[in-house]
Amino acid sequence: MTLVLEAAVLGILTGGVYALMASGLTLIFGVMRIINVGHGALVVLGAYLSFALFSSLHMDPFVSLVVTMPVMFLLGVLLQLVFIRPLKTDREALSVLVTYAIALGIEGVLGYIFTTNYVELRGWYETATFAIFGFHITWVYVFGFALCLLILGGLFLMLYRTAFGGAIRATMLNRTAAQLIGVDVDRVAAIAFGIGVATAAAGGVVFGITNAFNPGSHYDLISRLLTIIVLGGLGSLRGAIIAALLMLVTEDITQVLISPVWANFVFFVILVAILIVRPQGLYGVRVRDRI
Amino acid sequence: MSLLEINDLSKRFGGVVAVDSCSLSVPAGSITGLIGPNGSGKTTVFNLVTGFIAPDGGQVRYKARSIAGLNPDRIYGLGIGRTFQLARIFPRLTALENMLVPVRRAGLRALLSQGQWGHEKERAMEMLAFMDISQVAGTLGGALSYGQRKLLELAAVMMAGPELVLLDEPAGGVNPALLERIAERIRQLNGQGTTFLLVEHNMGFVMNLCHEVVVLHQGRAIAKGTPNEVRENPAVLDAYLGT
Amino acid sequence: MSGTPTLAIRPARATALKAFGLALLALLALLLPVVAPDPATTNMAIFTVMYVGLATSWNIMGGYTGYISLGHAAFFGFGAYSFGLMLIHFNVTPGYPPFALVPVAGLLTAVLAVGIGWIALRTRAATFVIVTIAFMFMLQLLGENLVELTGGGAGLGLPYSHDWGGDFFNIPYYYAMLALAVLALVISWWIRRSKFGLGLLAIRDDEDKALAVGVPTRGFKLTAFVISALLVGMIGAVYGYYITYLYPQFVFDPLIGISMVLMAFFGGLGTLSGPVIGALLLEPAQLEFAYRLGASKLYLVFYAAVFLIVILLLPRGIVPSVADLVRGWRRRQMGPTAGGSRKAPAASAGEEPPTPAQQGLASP
Numbered sequence: 001m002t003l004v005l006e007a008a009v010l011g012i013l014t015g016g017v018y019a020l021m022a023s024g025l026t027l028i029f030g031v032m033r034i035i036n037v038g039h040g041a042l043v044v045l046g047a048y049l050s051f052a053l054f055s056s057l058h059m060d061p062f063v064s065l066v067v068t069m070p071v072m073f074l075l076g077v078l079l080q081l082v083f084i085r086p087l088k089t090d091r092e093a094l095s096v097l098v099t100y101a102i103a104l105g106i107e108g109v110l111g112y113i114f115t116t117n118y119v120e121l122r123g124w125y126e127t128a129t130f131a132i133f134g135f136h137i138t139w140v141y142v143f144g145f146a147l148c149l150l151i152l153g154g155l156f157l158m159l160y161r162t163a164f165g166g167a168i169r170a171t172m173l174n175r176t177a178a179q180l181i182g183v184d185v186d187r188v189a190a191i192a193f194g195i196g197v198a199t200a201a202a203g204g205v206v207f208g209i210t211n212a213f214n215p216g217s218h219y220d221l222i223s224r225l226l227t228i229i230v231l232g233g234l235g236s237l238r239g240a241i242i243a244a245l246l247m248l249v250t251e252d253i254t255q256v257l258i259s260p261v262w263a264n265f266v267f268f269v270i271l272v273a274i275l276i277v278r279p280q281g282l283y284g285v286r287v288r289d290r291i
Numbered sequence: 292m293s294l295l296e297i298n299d300l301s302k303r304f305g306g307v308v309a310v311d312s313c314s315l316s317v318p319a320g321s322i323t324g325l326i327g328p329n330g331s332g333k334t335t336v337f338n339l340v341t342g343f344i345a346p347d348g349g350q351v352r353y354k355a356r357s358i359a360g361l362n363p364d365r366i367y368g369l370g371i372g373r374t375f376q377l378a379r380i381f382p383r384l385t386a387l388e389n390m391l392v393p394v395r396r397a398g399l400r401a402l403l404s405q406g407q408w409g410h411e412k413e414r415a416m417e418m419l420a421f422m423d424i425s426q427v428a429g430t431l432g433g434a435l436s437y438g439q440r441k442l443l444e445l446a447a448v449m450m451a452g453p454e455l456v457l458l459d460e461p462a463g464g465v466n467p468a469l470l471e472r473i474a475e476r477i478r479q480l481n482g483q484g485t486t487f488l489l490v491e492h493n494m495g496f497v498m499n500l501c502h503e504v505v506v507l508h509q510g511r512a513i514a515k516g517t518p519n520e521v522r523e524n525p526a527v528l529d530a531y532l533g534t
Numbered sequence: 535m536s537g538t539p540t541l542a543i544r545p546a547r548a549t550a551l552k553a554f555g556l557a558l559l560a561l562l563a564l565l566l567p568v569v570a571p572d573p574a575t576t577n578m579a580i581f582t583v584m585y586v587g588l589a590t591s592w593n594i595m596g597g598y599t600g601y602i603s604l605g606h607a608a609f610f611g612f613g614a615y616s617f618g619l620m621l622i623h624f625n626v627t628p629g630y631p632p633f634a635l636v637p638v639a640g641l642l643t644a645v646l647a648v649g650i651g652w653i654a655l656r657t658r659a660a661t662f663v664i665v666t667i668a669f670m671f672m673l674q675l676l677g678e679n680l681v682e683l684t685g686g687g688a689g690l691g692l693p694y695s696h697d698w699g700g701d702f703f704n705i706p707y708y709y710a711m712l713a714l715a716v717l718a719l720v721i722s723w724w725i726r727r728s729k730f731g732l733g734l735l736a737i738r739d740d741e742d743k744a745l746a747v748g749v750p751t752r753g754f755k756l757t758a759f760v761i762s763a764l765l766v767g768m769i770g771a772v773y774g775y776y777i778t779y780l781y782p783q784f785v786f787d788p789l790i791g792i793s794m795v796l797m798a799f800f801g802g803l804g805t806l807s808g809p810v811i812g813a814l815l816l817e818p819a820q821l822e823f824a825y826r827l828g829a830s831k832l833y834l835v836f837y838a839a840v841f842l843i844v845i846l847l848l849p850r851g852i853v854p855s856v857a858d859l860v861r862g863w864r865r866r867q868m869g870p871t872a873g874g875s876r877k878a879p880a881a882s883a884g885e886e887p888p889t890p891a892q893q894g895l896a897s898p
Contacts, residue, residue: 029660033660035660035663035664037604037667083842083846086846087845087846087849088849089849089850090803090849092659092660093600093602093663094799094845094849096602096604096663097792097795097796097799097841097845098841098842098845098846100604100792100841101837101838101839101841101842101845102838102842103838104834104835104837104838104841105834105835105838105839105842107831107834108831108832108833108834108835108836108837108838109835111831111832111834112831112832112835116831215831219671219788222667223667223668223671226664226667226668227664227668229664230657230661230664230665230668234660234661261679262679264675265672265675265676265679268668268669268671268672268675271665271668272653275653275654275656275657275665276653276656279656279657279661280657281661341746343742343746362745363742363745363746364744364745364746364748364749364750364751367745367746367747367748368748372746372747373746375743375746379740379743379746380743381735381736381739381740381743381744382739382740383735383738383739384732384735384736384739388732388735391729391732392732392733392736392744392747392749393747393748393749394729394733394747394748394749394750395748432739447747448747450747451747451748
């Protein structure tokens with residue numbers, strides 16, 4: 001039983017990481033109606049950036065965020081301007097291909113620079129644990145979770161308390177209406193994409209600390225992230241967070257109760273189950289385009 | 292004999308009651324108008340009847356058979372067609388192809404049929420000629436003018452020979468000459484046996500064309516009768532002019 | 535398609551040219567192993583023709599209905615594994631007889647597609663893409679974890695004919711792939727000309743409107759999905775037989791899945807010749823890149839670059855863009871008497887700039 005509880009706690013902690021990564025993904029979909037299939041690769045890129053800073057300057061991964069997040073933000077804005085904005089027609093479909101191409105490009109460059117060997121982010125707290133109620137929790141997971149709370153909290157604050165956040169939400173709800181009330185939707189889209197990528201950088205640090213990774217890791221990541229946002233409902237931030245927690249807790253419990261091998265699989269089983277019962281996900285809206 | 296009967300139909304969206312115990316009937320062979328101030332629920336009634344939304348309560352009977360909750364394609368197969376407020380056609384198909392899309396009977400042989408679909412194509416060309424747009428048969432829907440699209444939309448809906456056609460603002464956005472043409476075509480089709488229920492704001496259009504008019508206000512039917520009767524009805528005037 | 539154009543732009547001449555071109559291509563394809571029998575060339579030919587088949591089959595769903603499946607590798611791999619397992623467990627003598635199992639593998643894949651499609655098509659187009667990806671990874675996981683069945687990560691070895699020595703080995707596989715590609719093309723062509731195909735195109739343009747005129751969208755989408763899966767499954771089976779060793783990550787390979795999509799896009803989504811041209815142009819290039827830069831992972835970068843350039847510069851693909859150019863040239867030839875509205879050439883739908891079906895705001 002304690003094993004299950006421990007798994008549940010771990011699930012919540014890692015769920016936080018995935019929630020952070022998924023939030024950027026669902027935000028991007030909500031604002032631009034595009035599926036950023038390259039999000040996993042951007043997370044991995046963020047991890048490698050921190051890794052490079054750590055290898056060359058011995059910078060602590062969490063500290064490196066001060067550098068990587070702004071850099072990735074700018075990268076995100078750039079990507080949006082160069083590759084996504086020019087898509088005028090068939091945007092939903094083409095953006096999938098474009099972002100996939102970006103992912104491949106990132107994988108290729110990372111593979112060239114860092115080779116395909118697995119690496120990991122390190123910190124002094126790496127294996128340090130503390131005991132609580134009889135089971136052990138590694139510090140690093142707690143730090144990671146705290147970071148996620150911090151950034152997600154910041155995201156919510158921005159969305160619901162600032163004027164710009166209002167502009168983002170308006171664009172998500174109804175792009176045309178937002179334009180009519182004077183929102184510069186193009187600028188909102190670019191900045192939202194930047195924010196999404198910046199959160200990927202943060203997610204990358206925590207992901208990199210708790211997992212060994214290589215350039216090819218983005219496939220695994222993106223399949224899980226996509227599953228999470230579908231479960232949560234495309235475009236819903238709240239949904240992404242809850243879905244991430246749900247998925248990871250279930251996965252970790254399955255890992256101890258059944259087997260690690262099938263833990264991965266359980267992810268998709270949940271997805272299928274939800275799709276049968278409620279195709280729009282937990283917080284998604286059943287959309288009929290126009291009537 | 293009423294072709295379409297709506298009893299106590301209700302629908303709410305969150306806190307908004309769009310349709311509130313609405314009852315009305317459409318006599319077979321008539322051209323019935325459905326009018327009312329903006330927001331009175333007219334298009335919602337259309338969507339409920341044609342299966343795009345499911346009602347919260349009440350019944351919709353077509354030829355005495357309940358159709359509430361059926362899917363739109365099923366409903367078209369039963370003989371009820373509709374047009375949309377902003378004329379919808381398939382932009383990447385030619386006008387002729389637009390005419391050939393409607394499916395009345397989804398039989399396997401019919402669907403796998405090849406080539407120019409023989410008599411279907413002939414009928415389509417006839418229909419296009421009837422609407423005076425046969426010259427654009429080979430033009431892509433996206434390249435048509437709005438007036439041409441409206442005519443095409445109606446022509447295509449008629450392809451499978453529906454007995455009841457719901458027209459959502461047929462006069463919307465068209466010039467007076469085209470308006471007259473549309474009215475004339477509706478009359479002719481009605482003469483050939485098609486019943487029409489149309490939502491419209493253009494009162495002149497409604498008064499000239501409709502045999503009967505039903506007035507909706509805040510989701511329920513508050514008056515019905517001939518155009519003249521309805522025009523003088525104080526409740527109707529209240530609804531339109533009141534706060 | 536369509537009535538008599540009022541401007542006779544010599545359609546007879548165009549059709550004759552097309553027929554001639556097709557005949558030439560067919561002849562070339564049939565005689566290739568005779569003309570260039572070295573294994574390197576026949577290997578490239580096998581992969582190219584394979585992708586012609588894959589892109590065309592994928593197009594039946596993705597191009598005609600507009601529902602983009604990025605998980606078709608699931609069907610490719612499933613076809614390969616079901617073929618392989620049947621080959622082993624039914625003790626079929628290697629050589630020509632196993633090819634009879636290919637249609638069976640296809641049918642099994644079709645059954646899988648009914649299940650996957652029924653679930654995946656409950657969602658709208660954006661979610662559909664993701665669900666297909668999810669299913670592909672699911673199958674990959676199953677392939678890796680059902681070790682007693684599939685050999686897991688260690689792979690599954692298939693028997694092959696030792697009589698087919700040296701240069702000859704590739705030849706039967708080439709013709710098998712060619713046959714499947716032709717089959718896919720014929721089916722795709724036939725669907726396009728049928729009312730069913732018209733319904734699919736209508737779904738792509740405006741699904742709700744299609745419903746309103748009686749198109750059974752659910753059934754149509756599922757049918758297109760299953761047909762495309764069946765074909766892809768068969769191609770996967772021949773592929774498995776050809777490479778003789780199945781690994782989950784190489785048959786349930788997202789790159790295969792994305793390549794067939796890219797080729798269809800590149801050539802022209804929803805057109806008949808588009809996927810063919812896309813495959814003919816991109817696959818040899820892809821093989822070259824992989825050969826030269828495969829070790830250093832840089833080939834991914836080049837691939838990505840091609841991808842991006844194609845999508846940004848030719849968003850509608852080659853065939854529609856070329857068709858536009860030709861039409862513009864013809865109109866200039868005709869001069870000012872060419873007049874008003876644009877006429878659609880024989881292979882109409884999909885070749886005009888897609889006017890987004892966003893005509894105005896939602897009704898109140």
